[in-house]
Amino acid sequence: MKELKLVFTLMTAAFVLVSCQKDAQVEEGSAYFGGEVVNPKNNFVILSRAENVLDTIRLDENNRFLYKIENVEKGLYTFRLWASEGLEFQMVLLEPHDSLLFRLNTLEFDESLVYTGRGAKKNNYLINMFLDGETEDKTILGFSQSPPMEFERKLDSIRNYKLTKLRQFNSKYPSSETFNSLVKGNINYDYYLSKEVYPFVNYANNERSNFNKLPKDFYDYRKEIDYNYCELMDYFPYYSFLKHHFENIALAEHFKKSNDSVFNIKSLSYNLIKLNLIDSLMTNDSIKNSLLAQTAVEFISNSKNPEEYDTVLKSFASKNTNTKNYQYLNNMVGSLKGLKTGEGLPEVTLVDYRNNELDLNTLINKPTVIYFWSSVYRSHNDSHRKAEELKVKYPEVNFIAINATSNNQANWKKLIAQFNYSKDNEFMFKSPEIAKHKLAIAPINKVMIVDKKGMIVNAHTNMFSIMFEEELLGLLNQ
Structure with a gap:
């Protein structure tokens, strides 16, 4: 519960x-x-x-x-x-x-x-x-x-x-x-x-x-x-x-x-009904805007259909009165449309534990899972534990952890030491806000899967989904 x-x-x-x-x-x-x-x-x-x-x-x-x-x-x-x-x-x-x-x-x-x-x-x-x-x-x-x-x-x-x-x-x-x-x-x-x-x-x-x-x-x-x-x-x-x-x-x-x-959280009809009900019953603009945004983010995060992104965004925009929330959703939709299956990742600069700057694409030389975390959310420890379990079961797959919000290297390194995370597989963004936009990182615990050539297999999945290991097996059997 x-x-x-x-x-x-x-x-x-x-x-x-x-x-x-x-x-x-x-x-x-x-x-x-x-x-x-x-x-x-x-x-x-x-x-x-x-x-x-x-x-x-x-x-x-x-x-x-x-x-x-x-x-x-x-x-x-x-x-x-x-x-x-x-x-x-x-x-x-x-x-x-x-x-x-x-x-x-x-x-x-x-x-x-x-x-x-x-x-x-x-x-x-x-x-x-x-x-x-x-x-x-x-x-x-x-x-x-x-x-x-x-x-x-x-x-x-x-x-x-x-x-x-x-x-x-x-x-x-x-x-x-x-x-x-x-x-x-x-x-x-x-x-x-x-x-x-x-x-x-x-x-x-x-x-x-x-x-x-x-x-x-x-x-x-x-x-x-x-x-x-x-x-x-x-x-x-x-x-x-x-x-x-x-x-x-x-x-x-x-x-x-x-x-x-x-x-079925991916049902377009269900989500449009939900947006309409929130709009018709909520009287406080602030909490109504929050519920509308949560509904739209949740649907867009799970849907793989770009046309449905636009339909939900249009419905959301007609009911929402918070400009920042609209900009966030609009940017998210634009970024997701650019992360198409079978295409490469955008250029994003990372910083490793030794302060070296490198492009994300240069790290990929075999099937790879990229997962994101933030110290703001307690779930980062669960994500790392899950990744360690999967590494043992799927040694053919590389796992890359990226702190999606930190812009302070000292604090980031302190957290890595505190939780004993592997220094070799931990990275942070050089420019977190730009990178989060390019990779459409919402929610923060989203996961991306790419093949050995760096082509996107799934730009928006979840390590805790019951289907996640099936995705990995499908990739390895290609």
């Missing part, structure tokens, strides 16, 4: 930051936010509110900081810092007169995070709820194969337990309306998310059949959905719910107009 909830963030990190675009809930009174970072990987913390970076705050000689927010806008804030596996982030609830301090160890980011001071109890509650969710996801996945009525009964039990815990907390530590709205929203939309995902995790591999077996009132909660829930707009469970909710209702509409019986 956790993987299902999180996988899409790799594709949409550039689009997810949103803002509520209504009158800010600003009250007289400041708030203090500070903390101590154990084993810091860099000497600063980035504090943000929605789309806006408030400040980059330096750590002192004791790896501590304290920051004052004047006339604080009550709600969720995000703090980011470099940790053992890259750039990590966590959300914190701040309200007027809070004086909140945290302590964390970058080696165990979320698990070590503890708050003290005024505002600590509510934030410790939130972080514990987040950590408990990881265990809860496994529990829900375990009974997702149950019949709908049994699944619903068990899911109801989990939600009621969490609501009871909230009431007990409030009886002991009376909390603000903002806190209670946030926690109840989290509980409810996490519950809704599990129900939206249910037809997709059933191993029958026939979503139409799964839909037909659901009780008529299974989705009655949809009458209560707030498509403009400002208090949760920046909170991951709400965005994750919306993403899967639109997948679900778009698929139901698609089934009415087709003979399909399974979920």
Whole structure:
């Protein structure tokens, strides 16, 4: 369940930051936010509110900081810092007169995070709820194969337990309306998310059949959905719910107009329906633009049909109001059209561990897998582990790892040493933004396969796909 909830963030990190675009809930009174970072990987913390970076705050000689927010806008804030596996982030609830301090160890980011001071109890509650969710996801996945009525009964039990815990907390530590709205929203939309995902995790591999077996009132909660829930707009469970909710209702509409019986993310009809539903139901431009962009990126990343790129881009453009998102999608489509099967790779300059500059094409002298990574995403370690497994199974294939975002050689080398990656197969781009455009690197964990002559076999695949090894075998048997 956790993987299902999180996988899409790799594709949409550039689009997810949103803002509520209504009158800010600003009250007289400041708030203090500070903390101590154990084993810091860099000497600063980035504090943000929605789309806006408030400040980059330096750590002192004791790896501590304290920051004052004047006339604080009550709600969720995000703090980011470099940790053992890259750039990590966590959300914190701040309200007027809070004086909140945290302590964390970058080696165990979320698990070590503890708050003290005024505002600590509510934030410790939130972080514990987040950590408990990881265990809860496994529990829900375990009974997702149950019949709908049994699944619903068990899911109801989990939600009621969490609501009871909230009431007990409030009886002991009376909390603000903002806190209670946030926690109840989290509980409810996490519950809704599990129900939206249910037809997709059933191993029958026939979503139409799964839909037909659901009780008529299974989705009655949809009458209560707030498509403009400002208090949760920046909170991951709400965005994750919306993403899967639109997948679900778009698929139901698609089934009415087709003979399909399974979920096919490459279906043009399904994706156009999804774009239309997002446009018609979402009222907040920021989150609507994010969902539209995520849908378009996901489709274009999976489709191999250039004509369909244009159809989806046109639909997206008619609904999107974010100029940067349109430019990103338009550039992506242009780059993908240039990466045709059977043609060579564009010229891209790499830098190796010894600071030598070389063209990507000069590295290819046998069937090659090129995979990309970034320290911003934790998944880079998974990608490297998968590549090492495949190297053993397919020694005839060369594997090249390229850091797609770093422009700092010292930091890049530090990461390679930290994770013990092979120095001989690791590279970075000399000009990351130019290279990412030329190679259409979206999502960041995309993979390219080329033959021994450097001709493109697949410009957009995934090492974790069940079909990936079949692609490699097909290449080796040519």
